[in-house]
Amino acid sequence: MADNVCQKEHKKEIMAVHDAMDVLSGKWKISIISSICYYNKRRFSDILNDVNGISNKMLSKELKDLEINQLIKRTVLDTQPITVQYQLTEYGMTLKTIINDLTDWGIRHRKVIIGDKKI
Amino acid sequence: MADNVCQKEHKKEIMAVHDAMDVLSGKWKISIISSICYYNKRRFSDILNDVNGISNKMLSKELKDLEINQLIKRTVLDTQPITVQYQLTEYGMTLKTIINDLTDWGIRHRKVIIGDKKI
DNA sequence: CGGCATCCTTCTGGATACTG
């Protein structure tokens, strides 16, 4: 019964997290957003280079997803040949905190893996 | 050239994010961590209930992954019948910030979807 | 209760080639 004090409606929070992950999950999305985020403006081929191991097909698809979810904006530049630039939208920028936290955590995590993993 | 000022080694950061997502990606992992995080201690069947739509097979697998990555700790309680309790490790708790941010963002994101989405 | 094994379908995503 004492325990019950803490048993509020956490389901709401858990579903919120799941909603967030719905948009952000996938092997690549967060990395792509990071790339665009860190460079502010970024072209297709640059992102292809930033994100280690991604194929153009995947990049294309993921970018489309992110655009649909209004996290990034696509701009076709009238150069020769054509170039396309991706940026975060205002809304996408609200992810910056998360990106930073994840970067931070990722750096620490790699250390833990290297230092701790048996195998 | 002026642009070059900002073109430092962002690849490191992007890879860090990717590393983080390596451990956290998948449809369910973050939700599972949230469940355990918000309740502090949580049993298998409770998590199964918290995380909407997950199957026991998936939950089992994901929990094992998280345990291997030392994010959660599994404790078998000597009850009848057996119960198993999951908690975040010290290390897992370093994710709390991220979880909170994601929760926050997820709540706002849902509003954007509902308010803005056509179709 | 917690969780593994099996079957089977769906989705993911790489390789390659082609277009504007």
Added chain:
DNA sequence: CAGTATCCAGAAGGATGCCG
């Protein structure tokens, strides 16, 4: 350059049943 299309292997993951 920035994609799109096709082909196809393999992974993800649901349903169900069994076991300690």
